[in-house]
Amino acid sequence: MTASTVQGRDPASLRRHNLRTLLRHLHLQGATSRVRLGEVTGLTRSTIADLVGELAERGLAVETGSSRPQSGRGRPPMIVSPREETAYVLAVSVDVDTIGIGRVGLGGTLLEESEARHERGPGDPAASVSQLVRLIHAEVEPFEHAPLAVGIAVPGLVRAEDGVVTRAPNLGWRELNLAERLRDELRFTGPIVIGNEARLAALAEHRRGAGRDCADLVYVSAGVGVGGGIVTHDRLLTGSTGYAGEVGHMITNPGGRSCHCGGRGCWETEIGADALLSQVGVVAPTNRHTALEELFAGAERSDPEVLEAFRRMCPPVAVGLANLVNVFDPRRVLLGGWLRLMLRHTGEELRTALDQLRGLPELPADLRTARFGEQGRLLGAAEAAVSGFLAELR
Amino acid sequence: MTASTVQGRDPASLRRHNLRTLLRHLHLQGATSRVRLGEVTGLTRSTIADLVGELAERGLAVETGSSRPQSGRGRPPMIVSPREETAYVLAVSVDVDTIGIGRVGLGGTLLEESEARHERGPGDPAASVSQLVRLIHAEVEPFEHAPLAVGIAVPGLVRAEDGVVTRAPNLGWRELNLAERLRDELRFTGPIVIGNEARLAALAEHRRGAGRDCADLVYVSAGVGVGGGIVTHDRLLTGSTGYAGEVGHMITNPGGRSCHCGGRGCWETEIGADALLSQVGVVAPTNRHTALEELFAGAERSDPEVLEAFRRMCPPVAVGLANLVNVFDPRRVLLGGWLRLMLRHTGEELRTALDQLRGLPELPADLRTARFGEQGRLLGAAEAAVSGFLAELR
Numbered sequence: 001m002t003a004s005t006v007q008g009r010d011p012a013s014l015r016r017h018n019l020r021t022l023l024r025h026l027h028l029q030g031a032t033s034r035v036r037l038g039e040v041t042g043l044t045r046s047t048i049a050d051l052v053g054e055l056a057e058r059g060l061a062v063e064t065g066s067s068r069p070q071s072g073r074g075r076p077p078m079i080v081s082p083r084e085e086t087a088y089v090l091a092v093s094v095d096v097d098t099i100g101i102g103r104v105g106l107g108g109t110l111l112e113e114s115e116a117r118h119e120r121g122p123g124d125p126a127a128s129v130s131q132l133v134r135l136i137h138a139e140v141e142p143f144e145h146a147p148l149a150v151g152i153a154v155p156g157l158v159r160a161e162d163g164v165v166t167r168a169p170n171l172g173w174r175e176l177n178l179a180e181r182l183r184d185e186l187r188f189t190g191p192i193v194i195g196n197e198a199r200l201a202a203l204a205e206h207r208r209g210a211g212r213d214c215a216d217l218v219y220v221s222a223g224v225g226v227g228g229g230i231v232t233h234d235r236l237l238t239g240s241t242g243y244a245g246e247v248g249h250m251i252t253n254p255g256g257r258s259c260h261c262g263g264r265g266c267w268e269t270e271i272g273a274d275a276l277l278s279q280v281g282v283v284a285p286t287n288r289h290t291a292l293e294e295l296f297a298g299a300e301r302s303d304p305e306v307l308e309a310f311r312r313m314c315p316p317v318a319v320g321l322a323n324l325v326n327v328f329d330p331r332r333v334l335l336g337g338w339l340r341l342m343l344r345h346t347g348e349e350l351r352t353a354l355d356q357l358r359g360l361p362e363l364p365a366d367l368r369t370a371r372f373g374e375q376g377r378l379l380g381a382a383e384a385a386v387s388g389f390l391a392e393l394r
Numbered sequence: 395m396t397a398s399t400v401q402g403r404d405p406a407s408l409r410r411h412n413l414r415t416l417l418r419h420l421h422l423q424g425a426t427s428r429v430r431l432g433e434v435t436g437l438t439r440s441t442i443a444d445l446v447g448e449l450a451e452r453g454l455a456v457e458t459g460s461s462r463p464q465s466g467r468g469r470p471p472m473i474v475s476p477r478e479e480t481a482y483v484l485a486v487s488v489d490v491d492t493i494g495i496g497r498v499g500l501g502g503t504l505l506e507e508s509e510a511r512h513e514r515g516p517g518d519p520a521a522s523v524s525q526l527v528r529l530i531h532a533e534v535e536p537f538e539h540a541p542l543a544v545g546i547a548v549p550g551l552v553r554a555e556d557g558v559v560t561r562a563p564n565l566g567w568r569e570l571n572l573a574e575r576l577r578d579e580l581r582f583t584g585p586i587v588i589g590n591e592a593r594l595a596a597l598a599e600h601r602r603g604a605g606r607d608c609a610d611l612v613y614v615s616a617g618v619g620v621g622g623g624i625v626t627h628d629r630l631l632t633g634s635t636g637y638a639g640e641v642g643h644m645i646t647n648p649g650g651r652s653c654h655c656g657g658r659g660c661w662e663t664e665i666g667a668d669a670l671l672s673q674v675g676v677v678a679p680t681n682r683h684t685a686l687e688e689l690f691a692g693a694e695r696s697d698p699e700v701l702e703a704f705r706r707m708c709p710p711v712a713v714g715l716a717n718l719v720n721v722f723d724p725r726r727v728l729l730g731g732w733l734r735l736m737l738r739h740t741g742e743e744l745r746t747a748l749d750q751l752r753g754l755p756e757l758p759a760d761l762r763t764a765r766f767g768e769q770g771r772l773l774g775a776a777e778a779a780v781s782g783f784l785a786e787l788r
Binding site: 157159214215216228235237239240241242244245246247250252254259261262263264266315316319322323324327328329330331357358359360361362363364 | 622658755
């Protein structure tokens with residue numbers, strides 16, 4: 001009679017379920033004693049020993065400490081750890097100008113990462129797919145073991161049902177089955193999980209970052225566009241088709257400027273890159289990313305013009321945050337992208353703007369900077385990959 | 395080894411857990427054969443027989459059909475049903491002008507309901523509390539059995555932690571521990587559950603109404619104010635303090651009119667009673683409820699002036715709906731209050747307004763009328779009461 005015994009399952013299915021439970025625990029909590037694994041799963045000592053044996057055999061976990069069944073006084077307990085040198089996932093973050101790639105061990109450690117310039121073709125994803133294949137091969141080649149799974153963060157809508165990137169406006173992608181294309185070219189049979197970058201960054205914050213202890217959190221990140229990810233009841237909100245969290249397309253200024261999405265007055269048009277840059281007099285820059293980088297550098301050295309731009313952006317940023325707080329009642333609101341800089345440099349003004357707009361002080365509006373910067377997407381992709389691996393574990 | 399066996403529980407606790415599982419099933423699914431109960435819970439035939447025996451003894455369930463352990467051909471199976479004449483909850487819906495009260499049997503049937511004029515004192519809840527006590531006594535007195543629990547829907551913020559009504563602007567209540575006040579005066583020891591009326595109406599729609607098969611739904615109701623309730627992953631969204639779903643206080647018109655909440659440009663100021671009434675030339679009516687009733691009657695007889703008012707309200711209604719769809723990606727959006735009339739009479743215009751505003755057609759915006767009208771709050775209060783009863787079942 002244990003939490004891990006599930007009705008109507010055959011022994012093989014039950015064993016998989018138990019292996020998954022153990023691995024999930026090791027991944028999220030790290031090294032754990034056999035005794036503790038027994039407490040957590042409710043499984044008997046011999047079942048734990050047996051399962052840990054299988055995990056070790058499969059290169060997924062490693063055990064240290066005494067192997068005597070009854071450890072005497074002072075004898076070290078048996079500690080089970082994820083074996084990250086052989087059990088790792090590949091995480092990829094596709095952005096407009098760059099592609100980030102990294103190996104993340106079971107347990108969540110980023111073992112190494114690199115970045116390449118994204119060699120995009122105009123509108124056609126073929127060049128991107130080829131480059132992804134090359135980068136993934138190069139990353140994996142030095143290692144004897146294949147990754148357990150691949151996770152890829154993209155700046156676009158990803159349909160939950162089949163992982164298809166239905167729309168990635170800044171990449172010019174539409175209805176792209178990226179996983180299928182990669183699977184064919186990579187000849188990789190493990191799970192390939194595709195996700196929206198902001199949702200994945202939210203997942204990383206929830207599992208490993210500034211939202212680790214929060215069952216209900218809202219994550220908002222502003223860069224060129226505005227993305228978000230929401231955790232409710234300790235789960236990443238997916239919605240009915242996988243698109244939940246499109247906070248950038250809340251309409252915060254009806255009758256405002258047209259948005260690239262086809263709508264009008266979206267939060268993204270009010271606080272996105274163009275809106276921010278126009279505050280420092282930069283209109284239609286040749287390279288938005290470079291212009292943003294310069295602005296961010298200005299913020300870091302407390303350039304008065306940049307700080308004034310942040311100040312002027314506080315009210316429109318606060319409108320969207322107020323909406324999210326009133327709708328979700330999150331324990332914490334995590335700010336990513338340049339909103340981290342805004343909170344750091346003009347946090348008081350942002351909080352004041354939010355207080356002036358909002359009439360419901362009962363709902364807490366605890367604004368915090370996200371723990372991870374650019375890395376959040378990569379770490380989130382890794383988390384999604386691990387989840388994909390666990391779901392398909394045989 | 396069953397789904398209902400839970401690690402680390404003592405036999406008494408396990409038995410309560412199993413009783414709860416059976417009762418929850420009977421409440422939501424109605425009459426069920428013993429065989430099916432076994433399949434659903436994974437419990438053995440003899441355990442089911444034993445538990446059903448206890449439920450019958452406690453007046454919670456009743457059994458019909460053959461009692462032979464091995465029923466032969468053509469013999470009717472043993473059917474277990476909730477026993478609503480002895481197992482019922484009391485549901486109360488407190489509104490500005492009225493108090494509704496009803497008995498709802500385990501299984502969800504509204505056995506009877508009545509309505510009284512709400513005799514409020516100015517700002518002081520004492521008169522309301524006294525009236526509630528009288529109404530509840532009168533409702534229960536004719537019956538031998540006390541209710542299993544009492545559920546009360548209020549138009550205000552209710553803190554999840556302790557059930558305190560922190561703010562009910564239209565009633566003038568603040569920090570009112572209604573459950574405690576009632577418990578003292580009623581001398582009722584069962585659970586008294588307080589909830590926000592719109593959240594409870596959403597719960598009723600999810601369990602028994604137009605959202606029964608929807609894991610992700612948004613419910614919005616417009617009356618004097620605008621309320622909402624959200625279901626994600628098959629659970630009513632509570633947020634960190636219980637206030638999630640304050641959709642009426644999304645800011646949909648920054649710089650717009652002041653809202654009674656203290657904010658500005660809230661959706662409620664844009665589409666609430668005053669905004670709607672002003673569309674038919676009624677400004678600052680002496681009785682908003684009567685004025686609204688007249689307007690609704692006009693809609694029912696397709697009064698052109700009222701339909702034109704609905705048409706003009708479509709764009710501001712659509713702004714808030716667009717935000718909710720983009721953030722939650724719900725499978726369905728259920729409209730209550732006068733939004734039901736709007737959808738029925740000017741649904742095409744509303745859908746067009748929504749399509750024109752929204753730039754993300756990938757996210758479905760399936761607008762439907764809520765199944766329950768005013769009764770939704772009462773039925774939701776009953777559902778919350780049953781949940782409260784099950785949670786405290788000993």
